[in-house]
Amino acid sequence: MFTKARGRNSLLGDGSFLFADVLPGEVAEADSAVTFRFRLHPRGPHDVVESRPFSVKQRYGAGLAWDLRDIDEDVRAAARRLEVAWYASDDEPPTNSNGRGPGEGYNGTVYLDNIRTGDDPTTYNRRRWLRNRRRLQRENGFRTDVTVDELTDTIQRGQFVYADGTELDYEGRITDDGGLEVTIDGDTFVFGGDE
Structure with missing residues (x-):
């Protein structure tokens, strides 16, 4: 499942960290936790940049935080789309170089809120x-x-x-x-x- 957020100018601004609050509801036919990944899609010749995986138990809320300081400033400035991917942790879908795969998808509800950047370590x-x-x-x-x-x-x-x-x-x-x-x-x- 992929959720996209588009920015007007610079998607990430000058923020050093990306934050999001998540709450995976119940994912049908999956007893495992739900894994979240941030994916940053820049303009131009840059490759998709992906965060480490964040595992969150179903029906439990969590605050996620991605340190953006290790991403090249040119790539951050070229960000055109932020994607929040999620999947059942015991069933990771295959992905291609664009961070997409032919996965069948999941039935369930995942809440995303308060997606923002900040500079407060x-x-x-x-x-x-x-x-x-x-x-x-x-x-x-x-x-x-x-x-x-x-x-x-x-x-x-x-x-x-x-x-x-x-x-x-x-x-x-x-x-x-x-x-x-x-x-x-x-x-x-x-x-x-x-x-």
Whole structure:
């Protein structure tokens, strides 16, 4: 399923991040989560640029965030169409170089709202943090304990322990510019400071 948004001048403006709120209703004949991808279609000789996949459980809302800073500025400026593709996570459709495929489609309802760009890295990291926390809770249950292996004025390292017994390494660090950098199981989130 593809949803298109067209812009008047520069589709993305000067925003460094793209945000969207999504709510996959029930997708017929699919028990899996629903995967979303942003696809940016630029004018001219540029290839379609695609975000990483975002998996959202059916009947659960989520805020998605795509960091656009890694996309070449010429490609961003040439954006003529933004596409939000979605499909059942256990049935990814094949796609061609235009990000389209011969898929049969799905019966169901997906709500998209508040699609916008912004420059606030705190909003971006907050959305990533919440998605990560919810994913870990779905996979492992609630966090039940914290083991601290190292604690200084600027660093805390240890493991988060979850209800199913899973232990994940974490590190919290005060950055030189006064921000907070948190890494959980290899995913890093930065809050405050210069970001």
